[in-house]
Amino acid sequence: MAMIDHPTQLERTLLESIPLARAMGLSVLDYDGNRLALTAPLAANVNDKGCAFGGSMVSLMTLAAWGLINLKLGEAGLDADVYVADSAISYLEPVWEALIAEACAEPGQDWAVFVHDFNQHGKARITIAVEINSVQGAGVACKMFARFVAKRGEF
């Protein structure tokens, strides 16, 4: 896969290569260099109760984390295959509006160490924290911690 070094390119890559991202109507909302926010409308991601489907929330959160790691690698001039290894999700409140998933490195994780490890060994691990907030509710509606592995791509 080509290096992803800009949010616009990330959005294009996600929509072109992942049919479910298209079905969800995913787009990049914001990126400040450390935090990536992806969004998706409620209508395409609704469940039988009329609120957001859990699978849509996990998909959006997983892609936010995956996208953040690819952006940080791209900024360092690196191209990698990025895989999710495991994740833990807490569903705290229903979401009745458009989904916004915000991903950042878990506290204590260091992007410089991650990039150094990748350069040194062709492989590095990092844990990402992702939240979906509820505008109507009181704060965090869904949170995920996910561990990812980046491996040097095969050329």
Add this chain to the structure above:
Amino acid sequence: MAMIDHPTQLERTLLESIPLARAMGLSVLDYDGNRLALTAPLAANVNDKGCAFGGSMVSLMTLAAWGLINLKLGEAGLDADVYVADSAISYLEPVWEALIAEACAEPGQDWAVFVHDFNQHGKARITIAVEINSVQGAGVACKMFARFVAKRGEF
């Protein structure tokens, strides 16, 4: 929501009420009274690497667990709102073929106790184990443990 007491009705309910289930091409593969298997073709659920997208795997696993609980409640003549509370997922191997997610109660969990609790309190909890197996690989490709809550529906 109407009571779900048959796999055919479960499939119809999922496809009618959850747009992402339609986008995934989900269908019920098998149900033996204790184990529910849902399937989805690879093409609609692929990622940038050409194997199954993690979000699709979690969505299918979550719906398999949700569907199993609704079927067990429906068989007991009960109608409930079923919510996922939290889940933990391990991604062990890539999947390069159609997805099949098989859900059953976690060992030690008892459907009779679950139904009894629900009848007694209008609320009950159960933990479901779900696996996606890899035909090409060596056994389990992805596994999830998820805790669910069933609440008496509001009429």
